Amino acid sequence: MAVNRTNENEGFLTSRVDALFNWSLKNSLWPMPLGISCCAIEMMAFAGPRYDVSRFGAEVFRFSPRQSDLLIVAGTVTYKMARVVRKIYDQMPDPKWVISMGVCASSGGMYRSYSVVQGIDQFVPVDVYVGGCPPRPDSLLKALMEIQKRIQAGETLTQQRRPEKVLVD
Amino acid sequence: MANSSRDKDNVAQIVRALEDKDTSAALEDPLENYMVLNMGPQHPATHGVLRLLVKLDGETVVECIPELGYLHRGYEKIAEASTYMEFIPHTDRLDYISPIANNVAYALAVEKIAGVEAPPRAQYIRVIGAELARVSSHLMAIGAMAMDVGAMTVFLWAFREREKLYDIFDLLTGVRFTTSYTRIGGVAQDLTDETKQAIGKFIDEFPHHHAEIIKMLNKNRIFLDRVVGVGAIDAETAIGLGFSGANLRGCGIEHDIRTFSPYLVYDQLSFDVITEKDGDCFARYMVRMREMLESVKIVRQALERIPQGPIKADLPKKVLPQKERVYEKMEELIHDFVIVNDGVNPDVGDVYVTTEGSKGELGFYIISDGSGHPWRMKIRSPSFCNLQALPYLVKGQMISDVVAIIGSIDPIMGEADK
Amino acid sequence: MIEKIEEKLRAALGENIISVKEFKDQVIVEARRDAIVEVCRFLKEDRELEFNFLSDICGADMLNFVDSSSRKAYLAVEHDYHPEEVPTAGRFMVIYQLTSLRNRTRIRVKVRVDGDNPVCPSLTSLYPAANWYERETFDMFGITFEGHPDMRRMYMPEEYDHHPLRKDFPLMGVPGSIPLPRK
Structure with a gap:
């Protein structure tokens, strides 16, 4: 938050609405835990007592996409599941971010087979990829911090509402 | 007329x-009483990506159709394309709550068809690993089930204990989660004294924490109202539907593969097969609770009796040599190269080997054509077979009980969908 | 054990039993396809044998199966395989794993199914557990089970055309056979 201290003596701090908005958004992300497979367990550990995501203000796991702004795709996405993931992403209100947790979601990982999508970025935009099979909870915390950094630096009110590229076939 | x-x-x-x-x-439902509700595949209480289509009359379930396949990763096809050794990491991710138990089951199946036997020390280490994995799995099952019926605290307590187990797995195998610990003919690393102490500490403390959970749940009125008498199944139907593991023992059937056809060194260890007679959610919960103490008992005996000796069988043509020796000796280097590239060449034929996984009868059926790859590998996953009973269990129950019943069956979709 | 089972099976079912073998201490019975229900009913209802628990049903594609350890033979199936050249007689195998909870024994029953018309009688009337196992086998191999109450795919989407575990199906699947949502 860029604070202008010109009127400090009179008890005022000035800032931009955008910066204030970002600051509060950053520290109160509500994740939508899309736990699909093994990574879901590590995601639970990330919310659990030892790694404790509430230190970062993101402990409010909403299982309803309409109430969340951070989609964590944790696990192998199959072709059958792809439509579900996309639907959940579409249901989330803007601004929203996506973490692709684990190599399966990021690139198909060790599952080079007929039923596994080789990377979810083929159908949803991804902000942070986390490597590992599964990644340790620390890595997921790191990814969360990356998102926070991105929110802090970005201009949420104006930019995130930009329409996505429309493909006309 | x-x-x-x-x-x-x-x-x-x-x-x-x-x-x-x-x-x-239209006549069947003239007032249009029935409502079809879609649960999943993204639902916090379906333990992953299980999807249920539930037909409701008011709040009562009339019919339930499970829909699987949202996590079908094609393990059996992958197995046909990889060597026996290459498939070990995939077994971790079958029942990802208890990876070591799967590693052990798979290694036993390959050893059976390849005619390899692991040395005693490795067998004891495998027992210790598999039993700790069972504790970890049951903790998860109980924590998640309690959370589904509203007791969040138990979930956090269970996770606290699981974190301790993860530390032990970290010491034992080098990773906390996906262990890939067994090798064909043995285990990857030896059990060090440090690990032994850590396990000893855990099994000394665990009964105390176990009692805490019991105290929290067993006289908790809300919990009891949600699980006692809910989702009951009788023994005969359960057998017919292919129930196994803790779920089958919850119906009063004393069926445990550790005593049914003893593998590893289970016949030298003393433990009880836990059964409960009611067959409802509470019985299944109690079987898991009591089994954890039996597992601790097994681990304690195994730690006392574990002999010194090698951790891999001395069969250079079938078993990977120890990595340190590969760097020093020519023979070992050649064998390592040949086994990694060509694979273990087992006898031509087929075997079906089962173990008592944390969820039930975990079996691997392998058809070998004598090459380094399995011709066909079928994974008999307990979660898949246990889920089959779900429509029978939820019929006539309330919609809110469906989550308790799913929790009590303890399905893991990685395994059910393969 | 094996002698007793063989004697009993041959006495009760005669021609329908093709062979009874033992491999690595496991009893394997090969039966005629059309008689699989009778064979399993006998094994289940016989007082002494009592194989009351169906552990598993699985299929296997034995296309170009060669009993050898040479890798060449294994790779005989190429991806551009012509379906009309696929030898069909007895191409598939359906394997039943039965368990007797009381006697603590296991037995394996195998039947051969032709490739051009893969049909096999269903065991659902004997063992309710066969329901999902047979659906899975249908999904993976395209073997239809006659008399099954609900012959749908188990894992793959309903509109999917292929059967993944057949040997002429490539590991990475057929590109574009399942559409992805648009970005």
Whole structure:
């Protein structure tokens, strides 16, 4: 938050609405835990007592996409599941971010087979990829911090509402 | 009698109308009482990506159709394309709550067809690993089930204990989660004294924490109301539907593969097969609770009796040599190269080997054509077979009980969908 | 054990039993396809044998199966395989794993199914557990089970055309056979 201290003596701090908005958004992300497979367990550990995501203000796991702004795709996405993931992403209100947790979601990982999508970025935009099979909870915390950094630096009110590229076939 | 013939006509007409598919469907539910509810594949209580289509009459479940395949990763096809050794990491991710138990089951199956036997020390280490994995799995099952019926605290307590187990796995195998610990003919690393102490500390403390959970749940009125008498199944139906593991023992059947056809060194260790007679959610919960203490008992005995010696069988053509020796000796280097590239070449034939996984009967059926790859590998996953009973269990129950029942069956979709 | 089972099976079912073998201490019975229900009913209902628990049903594609350790033979199936050249007689195998909870024994029953018309009688009337196992086998191999109450795919989407575990199906699947949502 860029604070202008010109009127400090009179008890005022000035800032931009955008910066204030970002600051509060950053520290109160509500994740939508899309736990699909093994990574879901590590995601639970990330919310659990030892790694404790509430230190970062993101402990409010909403299982309803309409109430969340951070989609964590944790696990192998199959072709059958792809439509579900996309639907959940579409249901989330803007601004929203996506973490692709684990190599399966990021690139198909060790599952080079007929039923596994080789990377979810083929159908949803991804902000942070986390490597590992599964990644340790620390890595997921790191990814969360990356998102926070991105929110802090970005201009949420104006930019995130930009329409996505429309493909006309 | 003109009247009666008209009546006959009327009756025929009504019968025809009844036989008409659309009309009879409407007559079946004239007030449109039924509602179809879609649960999943993204639902916090379905333990992953299980999808249920539930037909409801008010709040009562009339019919339930599970839909699987949202996590079908094609393990069996992958197995056909990889060597026996290459498939070990994939077994971690089958039942990802208890990876070591799967590693052990797979290694035993390959060893059976390849004619390899692991040395005693490795067998004891495998028992210790598998039993700790069982504790970890049951903790998860109980934590998640309690959370589904509203007791969040137990979930956090269970996770605290699981984190300790993860630390032990970290010491034992080098990773906390996906262990890939067994090798064909042994285990990857030896059990060090440090690990031994850590396990000893855990099994000393665990009964105390176990008692805490018991105290929290067993006299908790809300919990009991949610699980006692809910989702009951009798023994005969359970056998018919292919129930196994803790779920089957919850119906009063004393079936445990550790005593049914003892593998590893289970016949030298003393433990009880836990059964409960009611067959409801509470019985399944109690079986898991009590089994954890039995597992601790097994681990304690195994730690006392574990002999010194090698951790891999001395069969250079089938078993990977220890990595340190590969860097020093030519023979070992050659064997390592050949086994990694060509694979273990087992006898031509087929075997079906089962172990008592944390969820139930975990079996691997392998058809070998003598090459380094399995011709066909079928994974008999307990979660898949246990889930099959779900429609029978939830029929006539309330919609809110469905989550408790799913929790009590303890399905893991990675394994059920393969 | 194996002698007793063989004697009993041959006495009760005669021609329908093709062979009874033992491999690595496991009993393997090969039966005729059309008689699989009778064979399993006998194994289940016989007082002494009592194989009351169906552990598993699985299929196997034995296309070009060669009993050898040479890798060449294994790779004989190429991806551009012509379906009309696929030898069909007895191409598939359906394997049943039965368990007797009381006697603590296991047995394996195998039947051969032709490739051009893969049909096999269903065991659902004997063992309710066969329901999903047979659906899975249908999904993976395209073997239809006659008398099954609900012959749908188990894992793959309903509109999917292929059967993944057949040997002429490539590991990475057929590109574009399942559409992805648009970005």
